[in-house]
Amino acid sequence: MTTHPTKLARLSSAASLAERRDALVAECALQRLALDVQTRQLLEPLTGGKLRHTLATRFKVPLMIGGGIVGLLLVRPRRFVPLLLAGASLLKHANTALPLIRTVLQRVGKRTPPPVERQPP
Structure with missing residues (x-):
């Protein structure tokens, strides 16, 4: 169904007012559902679990490396600095x-010969 005025004029001659109202109510309900789905899709990246998961996957390895470096600096500073410079x-x-x-x-890799094709017996 549609809410366009010229298309509604055609409906008014062919259907009663109650049928037009029912059609408009159904179309509005579909529009509300579509708006709800689109709003949820827009807000999905901002939810807590999604944001927490994204940050955890991006910063896990750098945080582990940084923690290891800080731990080694605190435990063995004389041995670790030359090792860090060598690395x-x-x-x-x-x-x-x-x-x-x-x-x-x-x-x-470009100079490898093409594979030999076998013909079926």
């Missing part, structure tokens, strides 16, 4: 070497 140096060298390794592997 940072290794990370720096790995960041410069990884693009080179990736390029070499891609070039090697």
Whole structure:
């Protein structure tokens, strides 16, 4: 059903006023249901459980790493600082070497021969 004036004019000649009213009430109910569904979809990311789950999955690993670093700093500060510096140096060298390794592997991967197709007996 529709609430457009020209379409309602056609209905008034063909149906009684009670039928028109019932059609409009049914259409309004459908519109209210659609509005309710759309409102829930808009507010869904703001619910507590969803927000808590999103933050927990994004910050779990960085918080674990940070907690481990703080724990090691508190327990063994003399041994951990040189280890941290060595790790940072290794990370720096790995960041410069990884693009080179990736390029070499891609070039090697392109030269593989195509698979031999077997014909059915």
